[in-house]
Amino acid sequence: MKQISKEVYALLRGIVNKREKAMKVGETTNSDLLGMLMESNFREIQEHQNNKKIRISVTMIFHEVLRLYPPIAMLPRVVYKDTQVGDMCFPTGLQVVLPTILVHHDHEIWGDDAKEFNPKRFVEGVLKVTKNQVSFFPFGWGPRVCIGQNFAMMEAKIALAMIL
Numbered sequence: 001m002k003q004i005s006k007e008v009y010a011l012l013r014g015i016v017n018k019r020e021k022a023m024k025v026g027e028t029t030n031s032d033l034l035g036m037l038m039e040s041n042f043r044e045i046q047e048h049q050n051n052k053k054i055r056i057s058v059t060m061i062f063h064e065v066l067r068l069y070p071p072i073a074m075l076p077r078v079v080y081k082d083t084q085v086g087d088m089c090f091p092t093g094l095q096v097v098l099p100t101i102l103v104h105h106d107h108e109i110w111g112d113d114a115k116e117f118n119p120k121r122f123v124e125g126v127l128k129v130t131k132n133q134v135s136f137f138p139f140g141w142g143p144r145v146c147i148g149q150n151f152a153m154m155e156a157k158i159a160l161a162m163i164l
């Protein structure tokens with residue numbers, strides 16, 4: 001998986017470098033997806049020239065997309081035995097729902113820009129931004145966590161590389 005990841009990264013880098021050179025000599029326009037992304041990136045860099053530059057990775061972008069638009073918006077569960085969680089008692093058979101999308105949009109967890117698209121929040125990784133709490137779980141959590149999550153992330157990167 002790491003090897004494929006490296007290859008996809010090198011492929012994307014190659015595409016971007018080639019386009020960068022072409023743009024510098026005025027060969028291409030920004031009328032396609034890659035052009036638009038690069039133009040917005042250049043603008044961002046210019047606007048924040050004096051601040052510390054943050055390099056946004058494809059993983060950070062996918063994490064932010066999965067945070068704002070989790071494909072599985074909530075996880076249903078049935079309590080299989082009486083369970084006490086803090087002050088709350090969950091009796092056997094109770095149906096509960098873990099509202100992924102609500103947790104992912106919670107201002108108390110993600111801050112004032114919780115509803116905005118800001119991949120930079122993931123710059124130090126998922127554990128850091130969630131302060132080690134289970135507040136980002138697009139692939140579920142625990143024993144039933146998605147077994148295809150690494151595959152899905154890789155597939156998305158390959159698809160993006162192909163589109164670009």
Ligand code: HEM
Pocket residue numbers: 070071072075076137138139140141143144145146147148149151152
């Ligand atoms: C963006 C893509 C995907 C998302 C958001 C996603 C999300 C999830 C979530 C939230 C669960 C947990 C369900 C629960 O706890 O009730 C799950 C479970 C699962 N996912 Fe995914 N998944 C994705 C892609 C994939 C892929 C590509 C595969 C297979 C190649 C896969 C295979 C599975 C399987 C087998 C389970 C059940 C695991 C278990 O119950 O032990 N998923 N997925």
